[in-house]
Amino acid sequence: MRIVAKRHAKPDPVFWMRRRSNLPHDQHVARVAREMDARMRGELPPQWGPAFDTIMPLKPTVRAVGGDWLSWNLARVDAMRAFEHEHKDILHWAVGDSEVCARARRCASALDDMLNGHPLPMSLQDKLDTVLDYCERLGVEKPNSKTPDGLIARAITEQWWRRALRRKVARTVEHAAIKLGVVHHRNGGYASDEACRRRADQNKRNADLLARVKMRNEAGQVYSLAELAALSPSNRDIRRGELMTRIRGCEEFADANGHHGLFLTLTCPSRFHAVLSGGKSRWAKPSRNNKYEGDSPRDAQQWLCRMWAKARAKMARKGIAAYGFRVAEPHHDGCPHWHALLWFRTPEQAQTAREIITGYWLSDAGDEPGALRNRCDFKPMERGGAAGYVAKYVSKNIGAEDGGDAGVGEHTDTLDGVEQIMDTREFKGWQRVDAWASTWGIRQFQAIGQPSVTVWREMRRVTKDQIDHAQMRLDLGDAAAVKAWWACHKQGAIQASWEGYVRAQGGMCRKRREWALRTAVRVTKDTTNCYGETIDRKAVVGVETRVGHWLVSRRQAWRSCASEAAQDKGQREALGRPWTRFNNCTARLNEEPQRLLMRGDLPWPKAHDTDEIELPAPRTPASAAPIEQVNHIAGERTTFRMPQCVQIAPAAPPANDLDALLVRMKAFAPVMRELVAAGR
DNA sequence: ACCCCAGGCGTGTAGTGAGA
């Protein structure tokens, strides 16, 4: 056993337990070692037993002891103290969720007492210092707030502490598991079993709550939140489908434009890896990596982001634009690596990008063995191969709700360029990956250079009547909206097309202010959040075109009704089609036919064409100054950002121009008939 | 077909410092 000569935080137990013991010295030391061993085994998470055994064997061989039991036990006590010193965080933080909640309560009330229980009122600065000091001593990240008052309010809130401590516990314990070498492919890989279990518990808590909470909409229909969540992108199946649609759309766009695709695999330097796989088979023996410097997967992810930021900046300087997707995945020991599917305009640009990325990725420890071969890998994509290639990574990381592995029979991990079969035991591969991503706060999927997916989602909720009206206006913003609407809705056998949507938005790799459509945001000014801060509450209510027209998406006003039972389908249908939130509260539809008459606009000639849109010059901020209009919606007083051009004040036609008016009316008769027939 | 908050990260912009 390695004897560690170190100063420890706690005093020597052999010394301070002496006072209460009359045993001879060697027996006393043996007892201290025994008690300490039992205590630590009791405190440590059970799955760490094997790792602890390798450091502190329960039944040593006679040869190892060499007959000198006193020295053996002294060394054992010292090693355990060293372990306790090194991993004191684990022993303090390896607690269950009920204890985390109890601690959160204690932290919040302790800080409340410190800040507000003082007989003399404290200054704001003193309060801030107290909070920051408390967080630092506990090793918890300080509350993130723009104002000192908000920071203090968070620090005395139990919910904030619960979130912060859950994160802290999960990361501390998982990091310790990685440092002890518990996380490797023989144990399931990616994350420790405890992290998976914690994640499963969390999901269960969440699901229970969602099933319990009932909401009632304007039509009186009652749903549980679980039913609603199943219909939104929080449902894994929907998220996976949407992601695949986007990838396919990217590929179609690239193929149509003859862009050059690259598939990248980017990994971290060896010092971020705690455990080496030890071989290529399922039975390979993992071994500790002596280059490991104790960094967490989060540190590794930040390293990757830093390198990527540099590469991105350099590519921008050289005028190289890329679009596509990036996927973050764990190696078997929890260290992340990236796969990216990027398209470039020309093969030359792709080659330059390749050189830039390689340069940065090898700029740190680029001379270590294998760096040149494994650090980054580039494969040119052939036409039509991308979606299939990436499907594997998508289903590997976003599994199906029914517990299946979404067509991926065995979970594999690419290590040193070789597919390695993972033994995923009681948790599915995607569940382990999910636990890994949530523990370390790593975003798994990242779109690069593509227009907003929120606009796409909102557009899918815009009603057709608004598009029919947009077709009758002759400005480019509306043309883009019409094209986007037709692209993102399924038309019979024709699937929704991300490619068509991207074209409508003006193509890939545009600057943010250059997209043809953006989200329409309802701003409610001067509201108060749960921490007492005054904020402007923003809510996405639809899509806004370049000229400021709003297409409002279908939304309901929901109200909580906890006590009621959920209705079945028949009961809901009996209540009829719900009213939408906006159709009745503006004069938009009523004024539209009138405006058509007065302005003499012609209908948009073609509903859906595939030409690129020539974008108008960017709006100047001064001219786009919104007019504030106060509306009452569901009893809530809100201020809309309503651009001026929506509010149409029809000018009375000059009296001597009556003939011209009649001609126009005749010309528009068919349109009017259509509108009337549609019940408007 | 929820809503709010927190946090991660892409993006744009301003700033900095070295070197030509």
Added chain:
DNA sequence: TCTCACTACACGCCTGGGGT
């Protein structure tokens, strides 16, 4: 003074967590 390479920061989009 300009360019380059990088960094810091603000902002906004997006995702995930959690609540009733």
